[in-house]
Amino acid sequence: MLNERSREIFRTIVDAYVETGEPIGSRTISRRLGLNLSPATIRNVMADLEEAGLLFAPHTSAGRLPTDAGLRLFVDGLLEVGRLSQDERDNLDARCAAGGRSFSAVLEQATQTLSGLSRCAGLVLAPKTESALKHAEFVALGPGRALVVLVTEDGLVENRVIEVPVGVPASALVTAGNFLSARMVGFTLEEAKAALVQELAQNQAELDELTARLVEAGLASWSGERSGGSLIVRGQKNLLEDINALEDLDRVRRLFEMLETKETMMRLVEATHRGEGVQIFIGSANSLFGIAGCSMVIAPYMNSREQIVGAIGVIGPTRINYARIIPMVDYTAKVIGRSIG
CATH class of the missing domain: 3.30.450.40 (GAF domain)
Structure with missing residues (x-):
């Protein structure tokens, strides 16, 4: 337990350390505190703090720095956490x-x-992105751009912006989203990608050319995604x-x-x-x-x-x-x- 005087001296030493990284001596502490404490009195308090394992001297006749234990004490009990503006x-x-x-x-x-x-x-x-997928959707952003949205069963939402043909109809975006959702739900991203790429390559998907291009663009936007x-x-x-x-x-x-x-x-x-x-x-x-x-x-x-x-x-x-x-x-x-x- 530190008394009021020890706390103020210890706080001043830590504040100086955070500010400069340099050891601080008794005379500097006396000036900073502005209290009616002599350097000799401050040195006695510093010696007690050092004996308690809260301070150390980096070399002979130097000022003092806080130890890791001292910083822990400061953060846990003396720190006044600021507020963000x-x-x-x-x-x-x-x-x-x-x-x-x-x-x-x-x-x-x-x-x-x-x-x-x-x-x-x-x-x-x-x-990790190992959760099963729950929903896929394409959202128009403007001429030539769309957002691909994937939602996992644990609530993680992933978005990717892709390029699409200018003037792509909203119906094509809906169809592409429904196609992905129907085949991805219940599978991880990597599992679903592997199956869909194979299906598209073998022309098994009953999609028109534009919708197929949207699906491929959506899958490509997740290329290189790590599952861990x-x-x-x-x-x-x-x-x-x-x-x-x-x-x-x-x-x-x-x-x-x-x-x-x-x-x-x-x-x-x-x-x-x-x-x-x-x-x-x-x-x-x-x-x-x-x-x-x-x-x-x-x-x-x-x-x-x-x-x-x-x-x-x-x-x-x-x-x-x-x-x-x-x-x-x-x-x-x-x-x-x-x-x-």
Whole structure:
């Protein structure tokens, strides 16, 4: 338990660390606090905090930095989480909205947006697409363009924009949608694609030429779709900006290697299903990576039935701006959830 004076000094040290990444000494703390505390008194408090495992000195006669355990205490008990402004919410809504894009494109954009706003690497765990299909539909968007909509039985909605002949009648779009629905319902996307491609190739489908072209275009729009979950990471270069020592470079290299492994993705799945809301993993003590100097803030997103289907967040140095990033990740996860339908 920290008394009021210890809390204020500890908070000042953490704030300075998030701001600069540099150790802070007693005289600087005294000036920042503006309280009637001498540097000697502050040094005594810092010594107590160090003995408690919350601070450490990177080298002799230096100021102090928070330990991973200290950051954990700060985030859990002392952090005052900020709120996103309406402009920030509107910005995230606009950037991450579906807007006729596929769900994978929405995830890609959301990850890049989080990376840019947080100056960290953004990561998203995309849901598996192994659920059986429930519905297929073609929607006219304007001259030469249409939207192909697939709905899975677990509520995931996928959209693709395709090019169609100018002046294509609405009846052809309806017929193409009915054709896909009749043959895809109850099958996974990969199963349905394989059967439909064969049927079209063997001219077994009783379709006119225009409708057949629409069906083929709809199937082609899902080419290369992976049937398993995937981990998308964007903005890795942000992790290289604060490197000032070889050990930092080695740490980031090891992190990159871990992010490319299937095991990491499975651990993310387990972590997001264990708890609700934003989860924070700090430094070498975290159960996901165990790499000193790295933190991750991640939140699950849900489908319309409130089932967790994936997760999105950021990973960066332990001195990330938790107060700003936590609500940002939380809100982005909610925006993605609304895009699923």
